[in-house]
Amino acid sequence: MKNIFRTRALLFLLSLFGASNLALADDPTYSADIAPILFDKCASCHNPDGIGPMSLLDYEQVRPWAGLISLKVQAREMPPWHLDKTTGIQAYKNDVSLSDEQIATIVAWVEAGVPQGDPADLPPQPELPNPGQWQTAEILGPPDFVVKSPPYTVKANAQDQWWVRRTSFEGLIDEPRYVRATELKGAYPLGVKVLHHGHATLVSVDADGSRRSGPVGRQGVGKGGDLFPEGTGMLINPTGTITWNLHYFPIDQEVENDQAEVGVWLYPKGYVPDFETRGEQFFAADSGPGGLWANDVIIPPHSIKSQQGVRVLQRAALITSFRPHMHMRGRAQSLEAVYPDGRREMLARVDKYNHNWQIAYEFEDDAAPLLPKGTMLLITSTWDNTANNPINPDPRQWVVFGQRGVDEMSHTWIGITYLNDDQYERLAAERRGGERLTAGQ
Numbered sequence: 231m232k233n234i235f236r237t238r239a240l241l242f243l244l245s246l247f248g249a250s251n252l253a254l255a256d257d258p259t260y261s262a263d264i265a266p267i268l269f270d271k272c273a274s275c276h277n278p279d280g281i282g283p284m285s286l287l288d289y290e291q292v293r294p295w296a297g298l299i300s301l302k303v304q305a306r307e308m309p310p311w312h313l314d315k316t317t318g319i320q321a322y323k324n325d326v327s328l329s330d331e332q333i334a335t336i337v338a339w340v341e342a343g344v345p346q347g348d349p350a351d352l353p354p355q356p357e358l359p360n361p362g363q364w365q366t367a368e369i370l371g372p373p374d375f376v377v378k379s380p381p382y383t384v385k386a387n388a389q390d391q392w393w394v395r396r397t398s399f400e401g402l403i404d405e406p407r408y409v410r411a412t413e414l415k416g417a418y419p420l421g422v423k424v425l426h427h428g429h430a431t432l433v434s435v436d437a438d439g440s441r442r443s444g445p446v447g448r449q450g451v452g453k454g455g456d457l458f459p460e461g462t463g464m465l466i467n468p469t470g471t472i473t474w475n476l477h478y479f480p481i482d483q484e485v486e487n488d489q490a491e492v493g494v495w496l497y498p499k500g501y502v503p504d505f506e507t508r509g510e511q512f513f514a515a516d517s518g519p520g521g522l523w524a525n526d527v528i529i530p531p532h533s534i535k536s537q538q539g540v541r542v543l544q545r546a547a548l549i550t551s552f553r554p555h556m557h558m559r560g561r562a563q564s565l566e567a568v569y570p571d572g573r574r575e576m577l578a579r580v581d582k583y584n585h586n587w588q589i590a591y592e593f594e595d596d597a598a599p600l601l602p603k604g605t606m607l608l609i610t611s612t613w614d615n616t617a618n619n620p621i622n623p624d625p626r627q628w629v630v631f632g633q634r635g636v637d638e639m640s641h642t643w644i645g646i647t648y649l650n651d652d653q654y655e656r657l658a659a660e661r662r663g664g665e666r667l668t669a670g671q
């Protein structure tokens with residue numbers, strides 16, 4: 231009720247200021263006002279085949295959930311987009327969040343007693359995604375090749391499991407090639423539900439003998455494939471090994487011989503991209519003083535604790551995505567840049583972190599942080615080991631680093647493209663040009 235009151239008060243205030251962009255429908259009904267929002271923003275998961283716990287495809291299905299829907303959208307826990315909207319970059323390619331106006335419409339509708347309205351006003355039923363298919367295929371067509379992990383049986387009832395295996399990679403390409411996109415998914419239908427997150431990392435040796443390591447797939451609940459911008463590619467060699475790190479959560483039903491699948495989309499043969507990337511990279515501050523990895527994580531019972539770690543970029547870089555990773559006590563994580571001139575800038579902050587979700591926040595191309603060599607990246611993680619954290623399994627425990635969800639971690643996956651001086655200057659000049667254009671308009 232308090233939240234509803236707050237929303238009302240906010241609407242009233244906005245109306246005083248004549249905020250005309252908040253054109254709230256007078257008496258919102260399910261058919262005319264709510265269904266279009268739910269079809270657009272919720273149906274992709276809340277359907278019989280989706281990962282949402284219930285379907286939200288018609289009035290009868292939505293009605294019993296209306297109160298909870300109102301609370302979840304006000305708290306911005308649903309749709310899953312857990313970024314702090316008050317600080318940092320707000321332009322993302324994959325932003326699925328609701329507008330303030332959409333939230334206010336849902337709240338007003340629930341407050342008015344969930345009127346159905348005239349079914350003639352309903353929009354057509356939404357087109358639902360097929361969870362057995364590659365998401366990236368919608369943009370690029372079928373992958374150039376697919377690799378499967380060795381089979382693994384996930385028991386019906388057990389602890390969560392980190393499963394690691396190595397397989398050889400050969401015979402799929404006959405020369406070094408540049409990758410345009412990758413995607414990792416559990417096998418449809420049950421593998422999709424047990425695979426919480428995972429990585430498939432290809433390790434190979436370059437002609438000059440140096441080791442090359444890059445992700446050919448990363449998966450997390452709520453995360454799609456990784457598509458590099460046109461002109462950016464990741465080089466892979468024809469032979470190597472793939473390390474599979476798969477984190478499975480049992481679902482009360484045995485899943486026999488799950489095989490996670492990696493799909494890889496290549497640039498044409500002979501194509502050399504302008505920018506070479508190593509893909510989404512593990513990013514903890516180096517262990518040791520100021521570190522955030524492994525032995526540094528010790529959280530007392532009933533406490534809220536923050537820790538920071540830093541890493542200095544040895545080369546200029548373009549940051550394309552931010553994906554915080556903690557476990558069940560994780561509450562917030564931020565990524566800041568401290569520039570060589572001392573200026574400090576919040577790049578992105580997740581303030582509603584929830585271990586159920588592993589979302590990669592993908593910056594819009596013209597908003598992606600472009601950082602000069604020598605910039606310090608500052609990561610701050612906050613854990614909530616109190617009873618106020620709804621997914622805390624036991625606030626009486628001391629919590630230390632570990633692989634299981636009940637242990638803790640703190641790191642970030644960052645989409646990063648390192649740049650040489652020329653490339654950095656070129657992109658920086660383009661940005662400055664863009665600014666002048668905007669200022670002159």
Ligand code: HEC
Binds near residue numbers: 271328584
């Ligand atoms: C990307 C998939 C996805 C989208 C999009 C999504 N949901 Fe969910 N929703 C889930 C999953 C998975 C859960 C259960 C886990 C959780 O609560 O985080 C859930 C939980 C919920 C719950 C709580 C159910 C319970 O029993 O506690 C509500 C209410 C809800 N969603 C409403 C919505 C609404 C309304 C929208 C759109 C405005 C939406 N969701 C968009 C996947 C999604």
